[in-house]
Amino acid sequence: MAATPTIRLQDIADRVGGKVHGDPQGRVHGLATLQSAGPGQLSFFANGRYLPQLRSTNAAAVLVRTEHLDSVPQAAIEVDDPYLAYARVSQLFDWRQPSRPGVHPSAVVADTVQLDPTAEVSALAVIGAGSQIGAGAFVGPHAVIGADCQVGENSRVEAGVVLYDNVSLGARCIVHSGAVLGADGFGFAPDSGNWVKICQLGGVRVGNDVEIGAGTTIDRGALDDTCIGDGVKLDNQVQIAHNVQIGAGTAIAGCTAVAGSTKIGERCTIAGLSGITGHLTIAAGTHITAMSLVSKSISQPGAYSSGTGLQPHGSWKRNVVRFKQLDELSRRVAKLEQTIELNSIEGHKE
Amino acid sequence: MAATPTIRLQDIADRVGGKVHGDPQGRVHGLATLQSAGPGQLSFFANGRYLPQLRSTNAAAVLVRTEHLDSVPQAAIEVDDPYLAYARVSQLFDWRQPSRPGVHPSAVVADTVQLDPTAEVSALAVIGAGSQIGAGAFVGPHAVIGADCQVGENSRVEAGVVLYDNVSLGARCIVHSGAVLGADGFGFAPDSGNWVKICQLGGVRVGNDVEIGAGTTIDRGALDDTCIGDGVKLDNQVQIAHNVQIGAGTAIAGCTAVAGSTKIGERCTIAGLSGITGHLTIAAGTHITAMSLVSKSISQPGAYSSGTGLQPHGSWKRNVVRFKQLDELSRRVAKLEQTIELNSIEGHKE
Amino acid sequence: MAATPTIRLQDIADRVGGKVHGDPQGRVHGLATLQSAGPGQLSFFANGRYLPQLRSTNAAAVLVRTEHLDSVPQAAIEVDDPYLAYARVSQLFDWRQPSRPGVHPSAVVADTVQLDPTAEVSALAVIGAGSQIGAGAFVGPHAVIGADCQVGENSRVEAGVVLYDNVSLGARCIVHSGAVLGADGFGFAPDSGNWVKICQLGGVRVGNDVEIGAGTTIDRGALDDTCIGDGVKLDNQVQIAHNVQIGAGTAIAGCTAVAGSTKIGERCTIAGLSGITGHLTIAAGTHITAMSLVSKSISQPGAYSSGTGLQPHGSWKRNVVRFKQLDELSRRVAKLEQTIELNSIEGHKE
Incomplete structure (x- = not known):
């Protein structure tokens, strides 16, 4: 496997237009999720649901927005759009071999x-x-x-x-x-x-x-x-x-x-x-x-959209039978409405 | 790219069992739609919707049925089934290289x-x-x-x-x-x-x-x-x-x-x-x-057929909820019908 | 094509943990369905629907459960699970060439x-x-x-x-x-x-x-x-x-x-x-x-499950129109129910 590059946090920040909070000479050798990142790896925080994972991450540094800087346990790189920054940084760690002309x-x-x-x-x-x-x-x-x-x-x-x-x-x-x-x-x-x-x-x-x-x-x-x-x-x-x-x-x-x-x-x-x-x-x-x-x-x-949504097979089967009668059902409801209205008019007439 | 063949209108007519109206020695070097055909290209008219395009086409010749001969601006090849004729003619212009044993x-x-x-x-x-x-x-x-x-x-x-x-x-x-x-x-x-x-x-x-x-x-x-x-x-x-x-x-x-x-x-x-x-x-x-x-x-x-047809997502979502209750809805309508009938009978009794 | 192996019934029974009824030295050279099997071929009976085919099969031997032994015209191999036994036996007749290191x-x-x-x-x-x-x-x-x-x-x-x-x-x-x-x-x-x-x-x-x-x-x-x-x-x-x-x-x-x-x-x-x-x-x-x-x-x-089930296109089309109105239909039924109940209450009041 190609030797994994290690990259300075400052170089990462430069690439994504971000600002390092922590040691800009710190180095990371890879990207990982908040949960699986180890020391030496960079992560990102783009989904509020993962705030607990942010607080407990072992990542050497995390790409975050300003408002979450306080929750980062180690270094942070402050960016406007952490997901976009993650995309850009991922390209630094691509596994593809450089081209051999x-x-x-x-x-x-x-x-x-x-x-x-x-x-x-x-x-x-x-x-x-x-x-x-x-x-x-x-x-x-x-x-x-x-x-x-x-x-x-x-x-x-x-x-x-x-x-x-x-x-x-x-x-x-x-x-x-x-x-x-x-x-x-x-x-x-x-x-x-x-x-x-x-x-x-x-x-x-x-x-x-x-x-x-x-x-x-x-x-x-x-x-x-x-x-x-x-x-x-x-x-x-x-x-x-x-x-x-x-x-x-x-x-x-x-x-x-x-x-x-x-x-x-x-x-x-x-x-x-x-x-x-x-x-x-x-x-x-x-x-x-x-x-x-x-x-x-x-x-x-x-x-x-189209489709019916998923259901347990038994109730789905009963509803499918009704779907095949839906036009008829609709006509029956219209007839009921007429009858009711008629009754009502007749009622009022009485 | 292989040199494009040019083909006489008479040869095309012979292939498709058609009749040339215009110069049978005229040549075409390719096939195109009515709209994009230039001089030197053949087109076909198989769908009444495109009558305006037929009248204004630049095609050197057009495959048409008898009743549209008058609408063809240049040469025409009169055929029973222009779409089928187009299929047969397309094979004359195939891009595949001849086989090299x-x-x-x-x-x-x-x-x-x-x-x-x-x-x-x-x-x-x-x-x-x-x-x-x-x-x-x-x-x-x-x-x-x-x-x-x-x-x-x-x-x-x-x-x-x-x-x-x-x-x-x-x-x-x-x-x-x-x-x-x-x-x-x-x-x-x-x-x-x-x-x-x-x-x-x-x-x-x-x-x-x-x-x-x-x-x-x-x-x-x-x-x-x-x-x-x-x-x-x-x-x-x-x-x-x-x-x-x-x-x-x-x-x-x-x-x-x-x-x-x-x-x-x-x-x-x-x-x-x-x-x-x-x-x-x-x-x-x-x-x-x-x-x-x-x-x-x-x-x-x-x-x-099966399926529900496409809808804007919002109204689709509401209908899907109802689909999942369709059997129940159907039973409710049946009950309504019974009630109405009963009311009606009772009404008549009164 | 690779020479087809022939295999003794006893060897097949050994592989699938079954018991031969008939000549254990009998040989088969292939597997086939009950209907298409010829002499020299083995078949299996795993689906009760095919009982007539079992009774008339020409297969040299059939993998069957105990209760169907009487219906087998030639030799039988008695097994607990004929379909599983068929799977295991199929591997003896695989067409793949043996590996050539x-x-x-x-x-x-x-x-x-x-x-x-x-x-x-x-x-x-x-x-x-x-x-x-x-x-x-x-x-x-x-x-x-x-x-x-x-x-x-x-x-x-x-x-x-x-x-x-x-x-x-x-x-x-x-x-x-x-x-x-x-x-x-x-x-x-x-x-x-x-x-x-x-x-x-x-x-x-x-x-x-x-x-x-x-x-x-x-x-x-x-x-x-x-x-x-x-x-x-x-x-x-x-x-x-x-x-x-x-x-x-x-x-x-x-x-x-x-x-x-x-x-x-x-x-x-x-x-x-x-x-x-x-x-x-x-x-x-x-x-x-x-x-x-x-x-x-x-x-x-x-x-x-999801989906609507299949219908003739014409009636399907009418039902699809109604599906798109299903939420509305459901509301109309609810309103009818209210009206009926109201009428009923008013009727009782009168």
């Missing part, structure tokens, strides 16, 4: 590939004709990059990723193992009981600072390209169909599927296992809760 | 493989003992084909696909990257708190003209084989459990899961994120809408 | 890997620095094992699996193709409209006797590790987020997703396409039915 002898790289000399191509990677690999980019072992692809500077294509031909990634992207970009969109025309394949002639365009999770699939467009905006974050096993457009900064959690030609606005957050059907438009800033099905366009940002 | 020197092919000389085996592919690769077949880079497999003529096994031992693919199939065929079905017998593995002794049989999406998994059978019929189309991230049988021509959209031993009839269409539980029989011609759970057999073809 | 010349294995001489490393596998591969372990073709990983004795890492750095597998595990262990958890801190990556500094710890399905993803922890207990069985395309803990013996069916930091107890069974949101605790012995969403902790074991 060059091409592993077992890799198969076409002659016409434009490969920046600072890029790293790992063992048994394959890169097709006409592709461009930018400065500082990383192509993992067994990654397959098709023809005419672009991998922007400092982007990482992890082990076993597949990019079909004509897929472009911007700068500073991470594509995790098992992800497949540019497979054929699911397009067929019916012909008297058979399906005739519609060749998918578009590509995939991914912006800058995009992260794509393990096992996620993004299909190529039918005619135009499938487009993923800058700063989009896709979790594992997300499915993005052909010609989908995702606006900048949108985050989509695991196992969500977006059907063809749907346009998702900027800065949406879509929880896991959700589905969005095809040819819809979703307003910027929309939030979808877990396992919801979106089957109409959303023009007003806000939070949206 | 032979075995890449980095591939690892067992001695006993029966490899048609017109097949292409790409860089770093692995093919196990006793497997057969048919005429014109393509085995992509990093594809792993186990022992005793068959890949039918003109089938494509894309980059990184894994076929376990004893998996057969018919002719003209496409299996996209990340797909795994023949992994063990999920079978265990309980033994006082532990699970004892049931070895999965069957294989996987895939018919002709089947397309299997990226990241889709089809498990091998427990004793008999898992069987996918001719012309079946599976989108990305579909999960097919052991011993499932899928009838010819059925199409299943992304992220749908089918549990063990279920039989799906012919020509079904199953939308994305749906689930079908185990040991069911689904009638031919059944349609399941998105994110529906099928937990009983379906004997009558037709469209079936 | 050694490293394929095309594999890329770092110098510092501790590789047991009885382990098998297949073609084009990659193993990173400092990893340990135990006795009898199998690393499939194209598998990628990062740095500082452990693969326990007799574990199988199938073709194309990816383990990122710092992932450990216990003994006798099976990880199926397309699975990815140790990709980054989905963690970002918001920073005025942008997402700042939280580097995921933990690893993944998998216990003994764990099976992980094709395409399943298990993310590394943010600070601590993601932990999968002994004997856990995960089906295909399951998604396990960072810092999830799964108790021993729990089984999770296909396409289920578990969000970050959730703790699932021991011996739970979670059906397919289910979702469990983050930071929950699920009691040991809980059962979740298919496509259910768990969004609160469960403290009482039992069966839980």
Whole structure:
């Protein structure tokens, strides 16, 4: 394992725009939760629920807001947003090896590939004709990059990723193992009981600072390209169909599927296992809760949900029977209301 | 990138059984939507909603039905079914490289493989003992084909696909990257708190003209084989459990899961994120809408659905509370009806 | 294909603690269902529904309980639990090749890997620095094992699996193709409209006797590790987020997703396409039915469900409209009840 770096508290404070309370020359060699941190580790306090853990932590130092400085048992680094500061500091302790420029002898790289000399191509990677690999980019072992692809500077294509031909990634992207970009969109025309394949002639365009999770699939467009905006974050096993457009900064959690030609606005957050059907438009800033099905366009940002909530199986089963009679039940209530009103009128008449 | 072909309008008309209105010697070099097509591109008009786009398109020619010939600004190709014609024409502009027969020197092919000389085996592919690769077949880079497999003529096994031992693919199939065929079905017998593995002794049989999406998994059978019929189309991230049988021509959209031993009839269409539980029989011609759970057999073809529809989170939350009381609510309504009827009878008695 | 073994009935009875009724020297060469078994094959009878098939089976011998011995047409092996016995016997007929110790010349294995001489490393596998591969372990073709990983004795890492750095597998595990262990958890801190990556500094710890399905993803922890207990069985395309803990013996069916930091107890069974949101605790012995969403902790074991059940699309659509008015409907019923009661009181007053 790579030797763990130790970092001075002052250097951490400088990175996050914070102020050290305690010895700025103190050093930490890692990050941990309040509860599990030992001496020599840094922690953070971002959730009021954990105040008891803050008070009893063994962490060498804690990232906190001003109002909690008094509760920190050892050193503190005062910051405006401890969670954000934690994110920034986590990058100092990343386990990834620094890039080793060059091409592993077992890799198969076409002659016409434009490969920046600072890029790293790992063992048994394959890169097709006409592709461009930018400065500082990383192509993992067994990654397959098709023809005419672009991998922007400092982007990482992890082990076993597949990019079909004509897929472009911007700068500073991470594509995790098992992800497949540019497979054929699911397009067929019916012909008297058979399906005739519609060749998918578009590509995939991914912006800058995009992260794509393990096992996620993004299909190529039918005619135009499938487009993923800058700063989009896709979790594992997300499915993005052909010609989908995702606006900048949108985050989509695991196992969500977006059907063809749907346009998702900027800065949406879509929880896991959700589905969005095809040819819809979703307003910027929309939030979808877990396992919801979106089957109409959303023009007003806000939070949206579907589903029934969880119940013990026995009572759920009885309620499901009633759900299937709900329209009828509703009509019965309307009839009751009429009857009551009628009785009431007749009562008054008497 | 491969040089883009240019094709005469007459050749296109011949392919789709259509008639050119305009210069049959005119040439197009690509396909595009009505809106984005430029001169030199072909488009199609299949959806009445886009009539304004048809009238203003810059496309060199448009595939249209007879009744819309007058609305086409440049050349037209008159056809019965423009969408089907578009599908057929799309295949003329496919981006895939023509097959290059032979075995890449980095591939690892067992001695006993029966490899048609017109097949292409790409860089770093692995093919196990006793497997057969048919005429014109393509085995992509990093594809792993186990022992005793068959890949039918003109089938494509894309980059990184894994076929376990004893998996057969018919002719003209496409299996996209990340797909795994023949992994063990999920079978265990309980033994006082532990699970004892049931070895999965069957294989996987895939018919002709089947397309299997990226990241889709089809498990091998427990004793008999898992069987996918001719012309079946599976989108990305579909999960097919052991011993499932899928009838010819059925199409299943992304992220749908089918549990063990279920039989799906012919020509079904199953939308994305749906689930079908185990040991069911689904009638031919059944349609399941998105994110529906099928937990009983379906004997009558037709469209079936489950779920609640999407709502703003606040009102959804209130309705979910009521759903959990639905059986009780239903009983209260029944009681009201009895009371009213009683009152009414008593009223009449008075 | 490997020569199929033939096995004496007495040897099978010894393995499963059963008693042969018939010729103990009789031999079988395979396992099959009652219906499809031919002479020379063994079957089992575990489900009363199949009694007619038992009576007419051609199987050379059948695993049965005492009370069904009379219904077996040929030889029988009397056991307490035929399904469990079938599981044990299935392992005698496994199609997998016996391990061939050694490293394929095309594999890329770092110098510092501790590789047991009885382990098998297949073609084009990659193993990173400092990893340990135990006795009898199998690393499939194209598998990628990062740095500082452990693969326990007799574990199988199938073709194309990816383990990122710092992932450990216990003994006798099976990880199926397309699975990815140790990709980054989905963690970002918001920073005025942008997402700042939280580097995921933990690893993944998998216990003994764990099976992980094709395409399943298990993310590394943010600070601590993601932990999968002994004997856990995960089906295909399951998604396990960072810092999830799964108790021993729990089984999770296909396409289920578990969000970050959730703790699932021991011996739970979670059906397919289910979702469990983050930071929950699920009691040991809980059962979740298919496509259910768990969004609160469960403290009482039992069966839980969500969803509406399937209906023909037309009536479903009408009921969905009513679901969206359910809170209002409920209020209307309460008002009716008040009115009725009031009328009744007034009626009595009159």
